[in-house]
Amino acid sequence: MKLLLTGAGGLLGSAVSALAQQHGDQCHAMARPALDTPVAALAAQLRGADLLLHAAANTNVEQCEREPDACYRDNFLLSELLARAAAQAQVPLLLVSSTGLYGTADSAPYREYAATVPTTHHHRSKLLAEQAVLAAAPGNLVLRTGWLFGGAASLPKNFVARRIDEARKALAQGDSMAANTEQHGVPCWNVDIAGRMLALARSGASGVYNCVNSGTATRYEYVQAVLQLAGIALPLQPGQAAGFQRIAQVSPNEMADNWKMRMQGWPEMPHWRASLERYLQSELADY
């Protein structure tokens, strides 16, 4: 396949790019277009591709709360422009979205038929992006994922590596470390998500899918698993959301269930803990 990819330098985009090349696909990084680019000019750039994978986003949820105009520009308006251009070029578009947009209605993992009631500007901007993409062409695909981990330890946003740093520092200074017991989600390995994204796209899937690893965790359970698998013997203190002073009122339930994939006979995704172990034993082995 000939793929065009936005956000190719990001956590997910870098895994998509690497996997696509392993599969023998051509995968070209697409530079971020200016919002005043004429749709026809952008469509001309897209023509001839088999798929546009839109993984670029403003992922700083706290900053989105402080600067909503920039958030909706980066996430909603850019997606809308790409969707219009892709429709004109007759290229299907895959948008990466977020399980955080379901909101607070339930305490169980959300299925795709649940209502979406986003609680932050970031998640509302992702929902508006989804609506623009789905309205532009019936064959477009939206994948909702969350709590991504993976990539090089040097990436500043590498959640796993930063928790290892934090734990080592706490051990050295005789401090304690805490994690939130109230925030629920599904840790997702960028490699697993990238692989399933490409498989779904190849199958011609369309509409909205949750796309997460199997299992669920609190942040506390997740960080505890990181420390255990990294062999760091630091007792982790249970913390509550109020102690982490976030501006964005992210739903305490970002869990999702790959219900639609299961209904359609797709194999289960690997359990997040098994993937975390594989990640620590591979890319982070020397860290």
Ligand SMILES: NC(=O)c1ccc[n+]([C@@H]2O[C@H](COP(=O)([O-])OP(=O)(O)OC[C@H]3O[C@@H](n4cnc5c(N)ncnc54)[C@H](OP(=O)(O)O)[C@@H]3O)[C@@H](O)[C@H]2O)c1
């Ligand atoms: N990370 C998570 O836990 C998580 C959770 C749920 C959903 N997602 C979704 O998964 C997708 C990938 O996330 P990620 O974690 O890989 O993100 P990331 O590591 O923050 O990378 C985002 C990428 O998007 C690019 N970008 C940002 N703003 C842009 C704009 N206005 N125009 C074009 N490119 C722009 C960035 O380019 P520069 O480096 O040049 O800025 C970067 O390459 C996103 O759609 C995100 O919403 C992520």
